[in-house]
Amino acid sequence: MSPTPHEVRRAAVLLGAAVGLVGISFGVVASAAGLSLPMACAMSVFVFTGASQFAAVGVLASGGSSLAAIGSGLLLGTRHIAYGLALHRVLPLDRWRRLLAAQLLIDESTAMATAQPDPRVGTGAFWWTGASVFVCWNAGTAAGAAFGDAIGDPSTYGLDAVFPAAFLALLAPHLRGHPGRVAAALGAAIGLALVPLTPAGVPVVAASAGALLTAILVGRNDAPGASSTAPER
Amino acid sequence: MSWAALGAFAAGSYALKAAGLVVIGRRALPSGVDRVLALLPAALFGALVLISTFELDEALVVDPRVVGLLAAAVAVWRRAGFMVVIVAAATTTAAARAVW
Numbered sequence: 001m002s003p004t005p006h007e008v009r010r011a012a013v014l015l016g017a018a019v020g021l022v023g024i025s026f027g028v029v030a031s032a033a034g035l036s037l038p039m040a041c042a043m044s045v046f047v048f049t050g051a052s053q054f055a056a057v058g059v060l061a062s063g064g065s066s067l068a069a070i071g072s073g074l075l076l077g078t079r080h081i082a083y084g085l086a087l088h089r090v091l092p093l094d095r096w097r098r099l100l101a102a103q104l105l106i107d108e109s110t111a112m113a114t115a116q117p118d119p120r121v122g123t124g125a126f127w128w129t130g131a132s133v134f135v136c137w138n139a140g141t142a143a144g145a146a147f148g149d150a151i152g153d154p155s156t157y158g159l160d161a162v163f164p165a166a167f168l169a170l171l172a173p174h175l176r177g178h179p180g181r182v183a184a185a186l187g188a189a190i191g192l193a194l195v196p197l198t199p200a201g202v203p204v205v206a207a208s209a210g211a212l213l214t215a216i217l218v219g220r221n222d223a224p225g226a227s228s229t230a231p232e233r
Numbered sequence: 234m235s236w237a238a239l240g241a242f243a244a245g246s247y248a249l250k251a252a253g254l255v256v257i258g259r260r261a262l263p264s265g266v267d268r269v270l271a272l273l274p275a276a277l278f279g280a281l282v283l284i285s286t287f288e289l290d291e292a293l294v295v296d297p298r299v300v301g302l303l304a305a306a307v308a309v310w311r312r313a314g315f316m317v318v319i320v321a322a323a324t325t326t327a328a329a330r331a332v333w
Contacts, residue, residue, distance in 0.1 A: 011314075011315055014314065014315045014316045015315055017316065018315065018316060018319040021319075021323070035234065039234065039236070039239060042236075042239060042243075043239060043242070043243075046239075046240075046243035046246075046247075047239075047242055047243045047246045048246070049246050049250075052246060056234075056242065058290075060234060066234045066235065066238040067238075069234060069238075069242075070238060070241060070242045070245065073242055073245075073246070074242070074245045074246065074249065077245070077246050077249045077250070078249055079277060080246075080249045080250040080252075080253065081249055081252045081253045082253065082273055082277060083250075083253060083277075084250065084251070084252060084253015084254040084255075084256070085253040085256075085270050085273065086253075086270050086271075086273040086274050086277075087253070087254065088253075088254070088262070088270065089267075089270075091254065098251075098254050098255065099251065101254065102247060102250040102251035102254055102255075103247060103250065105250040105251075105254065106250075107278075107281065110274065111274060111278055114274040115274075155330065156327060156330070157323060157327050158297070158301060158322065158323035158324060158325070158326030158327030158328075158330065159323060160298055160326065161286075161297070161298045161300075161301025161302065161305075161322040161323055161325075161326035162319055162322060162323055163281075163285040164282055164283075164285045164286040164298060164301065164302045164305065164322065165301060165302065165304075165305035165308075165318050165319050165321070165322030165323075166315075166318075166319060167278050167281045167282045167285060168282045168302065168305050168306060168309055168318070169305065169309055169315055169318045169319075170278055171275065171278040171279060171282055172309050174274055174275035174278065175275070179272060179275075180272065180275040181275075183272040183273075183275040183276040183279065184275040184276060184278070184279030185279065186276060186279075187275065187276030187277060187278075187279040187280040188279040188280050188282065188283045190280065191279075191280030191281075191283060191284050192280070192283045192284065192287065192293070195284060195287070195288050195291065195292070195293050196291070196292055196293055199291070200288075200291055203280060203284055203288075204277060204280050204281060204284060207276050207277055207279065207280030208273060208276055208277065209276075210272075210275075210276030210279065210280070211269050211270075211272035211273040211275065211276040211277075212269050214272050214275075214276070215265065215268045215269045215272055
């Protein structure tokens with residue numbers, strides 16, 4: 001059963017709230033790394049990519065240069081090229097809306113949009129999730145950067161487990177069909193294997209090969225469960 | 234980090250986000266390409282789940298985040314709502330970290 005637009009909006013708002021908690025941790029970490037409050041806030045508004053922001057601030061915190069920080073942040077952001085490609089069917093928009101959509105193109109909005117069987121529901125899911133996460137992420141960053149000293153280490157509250165949990169919840173709809181499960185397993189194996197071998201960012205991008213391999217190896221209808229559960233949109 | 238560096242970071246991030254959307258545009262794609270793109274989110278998010286659980290400073294580690302991921306998996310399997318999944322992961326990870 002596919003979710004109604006109302007259920008999608010509700011999920012988008014809840015997802016935003018959860019990401020807001022991670023935004024608080026980002027604010028705390030950014031201020032600990034020496035970023036001023038305006039700078040931490042500006043980064044969340046204009047870069048608006050949690051993983052890249054954490055990577056950049058992590059490099060700064062460990063004494064790295066600005067250039068190294070930006071390099072690692074951008075490398076981690078290369079997966080957005082793949083997201084843009086994956087969203088082509090969900091976002092049949094005119095050029096100007098596409099330019100706005102690009103700023104809201106993040107892990108969460110891509111996952112929510114591509115999880116919907118109906119492309120029109122997916123379009124709504126993209127905008128609602130992108131907007132909700134944008135508001136909460138920025139509010140969280142400001143709060144974390146302003147009150148970081150009082151909050152302390154975010155991992156004490158288990159906030160570092162929010163990302164894996166959120167990604168798992170967003171992955172779940174893709175696991176209903178056999179090809180999706182194969183692609184997820186291959187992507188996870190490739191990504192994990194490359195973590196110790198390559199700079200941060202490369203493993204996730206390389207995981208794209210899991211989709212390519214699955215398309216080659218797994219037949220369209222010959223796999224168990226593939227025809228009955230209809231994983232393709 | 235200077236404001237100029239921050240500006241470069243923002244511009245680069247935006248370019249990466251816009252690239253895929255702009256390159257493909259509204260063109261129809263061959264069915265083979267379409268099939269790979271449909272499987273792309275599964276592969277990327279499959280990788281992100283495990284990397285964000287086991288990666289720390291470009292090395293693989295096992296720490297209390299594993300407990301959170303297991304709790305999240307149970308919650309997802311029981312078809313719990315999104316917020317329940319997140320809160321289950323955070324609270325179990327925090328609890329595990331207190332006794333780790």
